[in-house]
Amino acid sequence: EDQVTQSPEALRLQEGESSSLNCSYTVSGLRGLFWYRQDPGKGPEFLFTLYSAGEEKEKERLKATLTKKESFLHITAPKPEDSATYLCALWGSASKIIFGSGTRLSIRP
Amino acid sequence: DGGITQSPKYLFRKEGQNVTLSCEQNLNHDAMYWYRQDPGQGLRLIYYSQIVNDFQKGDIAEGYSVSREKKESFPLTVTSAQKNPTAFYLCASSIELGGEAFFGQGTRLTVV
Numbered sequence: 437e438d439q440v441t442q443s444p445e446a447l448r449l450q451e452g453e454s455s456s457l458n459c460s461y462t463v464s465g466l467r468g469l470f471w472y473r474q475d476p477g478k479g480p481e482f483l484f485t486l487y488s489a490g491e492e493k494e495k496e497r498l499k500a501t502l503t504k505k506e507s508f509l510h511i512t513a514p515k516p517e518d519s520a521t522y523l524c525a526l527w528g529s530a531s532k533i534i535f536g537s538g539t540r541l542s543i544r545p
Numbered sequence: 546d547g548g549i550t551q552s553p554k555y556l557f558r559k560e561g562q563n564v565t566l567s568c569e570q571n572l573n574h575d576a577m578y579w580y581r582q583d584p585g586q587g588l589r590l591i592y593y594s595q596i597v598n599d600f601q602k603g604d605i606a607e608g609y610s611v612s613r614e615k616k617e618s619f620p621l622t623v624t625s626a627q628k629n630p631t632a633f634y635l636c637a638s639s640i641e642l643g644g645e646a647f648f649g650q651g652t653r654l655t656v657v
Contacts, residue, residue: 445585467643479551479635479648480588523587531643532603535580535587 438463438528442536449514449543457509457522457539465529469507471500472523474538480523483509514543548572551636551649557657558623558630566621566652568636576642577619581605582633582651591634594619595642623654631656 440461449455461469468487472480484493486502493500497518499510509522521538528534549570558564570577576595580588590603594613608627613619619638623630633653637646 468645470645472648477633477651477653479549479637479650482645482647485645525588527643532590532593533578533643533646535589537585537587 459524468527549649574638
């Protein structure tokens, strides 16, 4: 059974303090792994798709990486506006998307 | 502007009533989805549709129903059989089933 687990549940950082969010997964046939950002009371906003181990993608202060067992979302020198919940989602062979429970990121000025 | 529109943003339902949540997209996407999100939890799939006039149950379909009569529209009905309907409901669409999904802004349903 395909599964995805995100850690930590919550992360508080000082502005400028870099860190990483983890998304561990098990899948019978990976077709893609997605990262989304969700602000309170809003729908998730698409960030990245990773298709194979070793792939990396960047957008501003965010970089997503993928191995055969996990994905990381690296946040470099974050700003308060980066505060949000970050969701990863797994696209497996069954074509359904399975979402993790998310990491709530809070950046203090 | 292309996108997904959900309405209403807030919805209150009395126990025993059916309510319908609207979802419209103008992205020309074939696949559409309904998810439920409870506080502190991830998104759980209710129903999905790969093409017009076809839809499949997701992981938590009991107490819900959908229709897909037009490519652009995928309404969700929360029936009185749904025991705990208070939640945040999200509609999404993608070019193909399982691909990158784009979400609406959600409908928050509260049972009063």
